[in-house]
Amino acid sequence: MSAFDHMENETESYLIDDPEIKSMLGSTATFNIDILLLGETGTGKDTLAQRIHHLSGRRGNFVAVNCAAIPESLAESQLFGVNSGAYTGAIQSRAGFVEAAHLGTLYLDEIDSMPLSLQAKLLRVLESRGVERLGSTRFIPVDMRVIASAQHSLHEMVEQSTFRRDLYFRLNVVNIQLPTLRDRRDCIISLFLEMVQKEAEYFKLPTPPPPESLLHQLLVHTWPGNVRELRSTAKRFVLGLPVLSSPPSAHQGKKTSLKSNLQQIEKTLIEESLRRHDYCVNAVAIELGTSKRTLYHRIKHLEISLT
Template identity: 40%
Template structure:
């Protein structure tokens, strides 16, 4: 009998000829690529770590029983679905087998449709397991996650591992990171290395850049005539990202009224365009990013706690560049090669003084600042190098020409003092307030302005 080459393979082991033939034929009629085996070894020989099917075996067989088959099959792949077929007196044995990793058991005599239903469920589980494995391999291979999130530091290696684990899921993710650390890049990796990357759009929205009066229309869309100037229907960002990923950067800037509507959309999986009563279904994965502690904002009534808990199903923390100095030369080299190609220039080699200057700088703008410096290095004329560019930036040139030079220095000093207080107090806001003698609202506003997140200073573990 011909079977679909793409059908799920099912290996059925039973020493009784009549049972073996009838079950194999029934499974083939049900659409499976079923094969029957009188003894276990030929079936076990077909099992590879990525065998894309299901193993079904009788329990009572000479030479090697079903329990031994289960053990050997799971040695090859611990996630392989193994279904046991048992006699009436073997139920207790089958229950023990499930404790050891069997997917399910079926008691004789059984209805063929019941067997087919159990195998279908097992096959679907197997498909999902293999799909996630494939995603992980593609992400970890050449041109994968290592080429997107560059660095060898323990902090960035941990971020890559956590990201790949979360990418395979559909959970909402809240990304914490200072300005310039690459929050959108991390969000895009969650999309690209997940199942939605191949079929859905990645839609990025900076909540801080949308005027409050336009936020509802921008996110939820509108109908013609919904407001002055609305001449035609427009799909909002939530609708546009259906099937893919919606990234909301600076989520802390979203107006409270829009937070209510967003929460309902996430719960109901539907939206209403402005000026319409029609429910439009949406299927999206939400990734949000913030540079401050949303829980603190919620305690002040400036961010909805229920939305915070909806967003914060899983968290990713992006380390600031100054905490992973071993990655700075590698990143700078990567960016200079990129800009040299873009501008048709030869990459300029780094001198020892350049590397010292890169490592000594505290990078308040994080990776974005480093990338900008790399482009300036590629385009610069003369032999001043990186050290000279940084020196001109801080002691003359841009800084000296700016009337805000003193304000910039005061801001940098203020940020450093608050960072040191957060570090000393292990991220405890009340202790920081007492240490610096400032009220909570003032502290929160300053932390928001400087892109400081208290969670970065919390004790590990």
């Protein structure tokens, strides 16, 4: 497994464990309807888009287009294709991203960065489900599913006249809001430990046990880069580099008390040990250096399942 593969697997597990996303995927993934993914940077929009394509069973390719990375002067030809002679330098005909997504999925990443002039032409393609290459009047039908993602609120952009209202309503058949990592603090430690283990395997290094002080820092950090930032943090920890670029400020820790943070750390450590030892309480008590009676008490108090 490559480093990219294991990173995607971790993010996918984190997303699918979210009950709202799991429910939404179950009811929409197999239907040929367009989906809009909304979320901050690093929340896993690309990973979720690929997951939806996989679940859809579509026979064609997953064609990802980073709308922010295409130069505006080339965007139309790259999206819609071009015929030879359409403009100086167009020496041969070629298909664009839309045609390449025939029978598959067209993923429009960061569509909130697409220029207004191009949005109107994209709307026509989405409505007609087909494309005309630059320099041609021949209509080419395209059977595709469209998934778009945005970091900013498209509704607010519509109100500010920076995103077309008609395109917004065309894309917004189903929308999925991806949670930030700070809104799912219960996942932070377990996800971090999984990432540390896999990064250690990738770099062929021993898996270092994180100190309790670090786990507390992880819980109170605001994670502006979300899962992507957590993954980089795990990588630095395995490599013995400084982990967090700056200590959490006082206001970052106000959302959760020290007691609740420590309980979350304790719960995660017990759950991880139980999984490693196939839920054998004797083995877990030995590993954690506590008595069975105390361990059973903590398991009950922290509402940990033994199955």
